[in-house]
Amino acid sequence: MGTDLLSEICRSFVPGLACQHPGFIGPLCTRCGRDNLECGDPPTRPFSYIEPRLTLTMPEIDRLRNVNLKTLIRHKKLHLVLDLDNTLVHSTLSRNLTLEERDHLIKQYATKGLLSEVCDGVMLVKLRPGAREFLEKASAMFDLSVFTKGRRDYAEEVARVLDPDGSRFGSCRWRVMSREDCFTGKQKSLDVVLAHDRVVLIVDDNEEVWAHNNKGNLIKIAPYRFFLPPKNLSEAVKSACRFEDNEAKEEGEFARVLKTLKEVHDTFYEDSFMIEYGHEVSISVKFLLERVHNSNVKTRNAIVN
Ligand SMILES: [Mg+2]
Numbered sequence: 001m002g003t004d005l006l007s008e009i010c011r012s013f014v015p016g017l018a019c020q021h022p023g024f025i026g027p028l029c030t031r032c033g034r035d036n037l038e039c040g041d042p043p044t045r046p047f048s049y050i051e052p053r054l055t056l057t058m059p060e061i062d063r064l065r066n067v068n069l070k071t072l073i074r075h076k077k078l079h080l081v082l083d084l085d086n087t088l089v090h091s092t093l094s095r096n097l098t099l100e101e102r103d104h105l106i107k108q109y110a111t112k113g114l115l116s117e118v119c120d121g122v123m124l125v126k127l128r129p130g131a132r133e134f135l136e137k138a139s140a141m142f143d144l145s146v147f148t149k150g151r152r153d154y155a156e157e158v159a160r161v162l163d164p165d166g167s168r169f170g171s172c173r174w175r176v177m178s179r180e181d182c183f184t185g186k187q188k189s190l191d192v193v194l195a196h197d198r199v200v201l202i203v204d205d206n207e208e209v210w211a212h213n214n215k216g217n218l219i220k221i222a223p224y225r226f227f228l229p230p231k232n233l234s235e236a237v238k239s240a241c242r243f244e245d246n247e248a249k250e251e252g253e254f255a256r257v258l259k260t261l262k263e264v265h266d267t268f269y270e271d272s273f274m275i276e277y278g279h280e281v282s283i284s285v286k287f288l289l290e291r292v293h294n295s296n297v298k299t300r301n302a303i304v305n
């Protein structure tokens with residue numbers, strides 16, 4: 001799928017047929033400009049992270065996912081949805097730190113691009129050790145997007161901190177999903193991702209926030225915490241600042257998660273696997289992930305016994 005997703009949506013047109021009304025911006029069809037009431041008011045799903053007030057019909061969502069699937073397969077990639085807080089970064093309110101501590105942290109980390117002030121300086125964001133290297137390695141195997149329960153403006157800023165030149169998340173505008181995109185019981189759901197869920201993996205520290213039918217796509221990562229939670233701050237220890245990272249870059253959670261990602265990705269594209277299970281498109285990453293988990297459990301048990 002090209003970066004100009006909206007023009008791709010508008011292109012949905014079968015010659016000889018009247019406009020299929022693939023989506024709407026506000027009440028108006030993205031293609032013919034007619035009002036949705038005139039178009040029979042088809043059921044739609046909101047995609048405002050792509051374009052404000054954009055909604056798409058189910059046939060159009062399916063068509064875009066099919067276009068995406070072809071692109072993924074051509075580039076031997078899958079799609080990866082990443083959480084932000086406690087997965088790729090840890091944030092705190094700047095006011096939880098003293099001025100001296102903030103200066104110290106900025107000197108220690110910000111100059112290396114590992115710490116950044118966002119939301120007009122209200123929030124301080126610390127990258128998990130190895131976050132950029134993780135994104136670089138993952139992006140060789142996956143199209144990347146972000147899904148956070150944080151607010152959209154915060155999410156887009158943090159995505160830019162992680163990916164300053166836009167080479168990993170592409171155009172942030174339609175690769176960053178946030179609280180505003182949680183419709184199903186206020187949970188995160190792959191319903192708003194324009195890739196078929198059989199080719200989507202998720203990395204998140206929190207399983208609870210995900211819709212029940214997407215939990216099988218999830219690789220859990222241990223939560224990353226750099227700042228102390230404010231509620232634990234006593235009078236004696238006023239600061240939320242740890243100053244030191246408690247996670248190694250090399251053997252941390254990213255290394256473990258990358259190994260699983262690579263196993264699922266490689267198995268998906270293994271020729272022998274495709275022959276064994278028929279057409280590649282019918283394989284689901286859920287099934288592959290379960291196999292990887294089961295074989296890891298077997299290995300662990302073998303070591304224990
Ligand atoms: Mg999280």
Ligand SMILES: [Zn+2]
Nearest residue numbers: 019021029032
């Ligand atoms: Zn139309």
